[in-house]
Amino acid sequence: MARRFLAEQARRRAPYETTASQACLSLTPKAAELGWFLLATPEERGGLGQDFAALGALYRELGRALSPLPLMTAMMAVHALREASSDYANAMLDSIGAGDAVVGAQLPHGGAVHVSSAPDGFVLDGRLSHALLPDGATHLLLQADLAGEPAVLLIVLDGGVAIKRHEIWDRTRELADVVFTGVRASAEAILAKGEQAVRLIADRSAHFDLALACDCVGGAEQILDETVEYTRTRRQFGREIGSFQALKHRCADMKTELEAAKALTARAASAIDSSDRAAVIAAGAKILAAQTYRAIAMDAVQMHGGIGFTWEHDCHLFLKRALLNEALGGSPEDYKDRLFEPMRLAVDAARA
Structure with a gap:
């Protein structure tokens, strides 16, 4: 149903x-009417109570359609709001579910914000680099330093926040630098702090990586399908170009690489809510899926010839999305550097 809806509406x-x-x-x-923004909200709080399997399938379809719908940032906010029980958290879950609140999110490792106490709440100072921030966003999910301990906040974006937007090659997403200089926020905007915030930040990073991996798998599936179909209809030298052995082998290689990315992404999706290594597996899935998507999109351009x-x-359009997906959150080398230490510790523990 999601595929048909996006084909008709996007x-x-x-x-x-x-x-x-x-x-x-x-x-x-229209997506809100279908309940997409309620997928991760618990049933007892008015949502559908679905796990990442349902979200992952939807992320794949959004990737197939090259959709600009900011579902990922909304679901990252929902994941944090589920941990809070305040009236503010409940109101925000309702607002996101109805599609009224448009949420942006800080990228993992995307800058630092400091929070200091004020008589009527808190004051924010700092800078976020390349936040995922739709134009017209009403709220921003971010992490901050609160008196020496981490905190997760969902703040209202108002006139006191300076936003510098970036022109990027992929127009389906919007990135911006966000600068806070003495910006006031209410105490209820802090959703978690201390150990709870550490866990939420790790979970948010895993969700971000796995959502991008699913998006990459969906986009790669679509452009590969369209490329194979093109080779069946494009004729050269009196025959369909898909009958040439070199192109057959190339398509087979693309399909093999895609299946490997799909398998690792599915493994990560099954582990995200149950494994203490979920963040590592999700990051690995993002690396492989993004590299596979880029390679398939580049091959697709070549196999279509001049057109x-x-x-x-x-x-x-697919190549631009693939390149941005690969860059978001850091380069493959950045990811591998961050993964080295937890993987080394896991190997040492297995040998002990």
């Missing part, structure tokens, strides 16, 4: 004709 080129946020103006209310390099064809 045009691939809409973000390039306007902006990602403008393209979502009609899409977000694949033109603006009029959609190949470049």
Whole structure:
């Protein structure tokens, strides 16, 4: 149903004709009516109470459609709000579920914000780099330093926050630097602190990585399907180009690489709520899926021939999304550097 809905309601080129946020103006209310923003909200708090398996399937379809819908940042906020029981948290869950609140999110390792106490709440100072922030976002999910311990906040974006938007090659997402200089926030905006915040930050990072991995798998599936179909209809030298052995082998290699990425992503999705190594597995899935998506998208451009390099064809739209997915959260080398220590500790523990 999600695939059919996105095919009917979301045009691939809409973000390039306007902006990602403008393209979502009609899409977000309809997605909210379908309950997409309620998927991760517990049933006892008015949601559908689904695990990551349902979310992962939807992330894949959004990737297939190159959709600009900011579902990932909304679900990251929902995951944090589930841990709080305040009236503010309940109201925010309702607002996100209805599609009224548009949430941006700090990228993992995306800067630092310090929180100090004030008579009527807290004051924020600091800078976030390349936050996922839709134009018109009403709230921002971030982590901060609160008196020497970590905290997770969901703050209202108002006139006191300085936002510098970035022009990027993939128009389906919007990135911005966010600067806080003496910005006041209410005490209820702090959703967790201390050990609870440490756990939420790790969970958010795993969710981010796995959501991108699912998006990559969906996008790679779609562009591979379209490329195979093109080789069946494009004729050269009196025959379909798909009958040439070199292209057959190339398509087979692409399919093999995609299946490996799908398998690791599925393994990560099954472990995200139950394994203490969920963050490591999710990061590994993101690395493999993003590299696979980029490779398949680049091969697709080549296999479409001259038309694949033109603006009029959609190949470049998939390649742009693939390149941004790979860059978000850090380069593959950054990810591997961060994974080295926990993997070394796991190996040492297994040998002990």
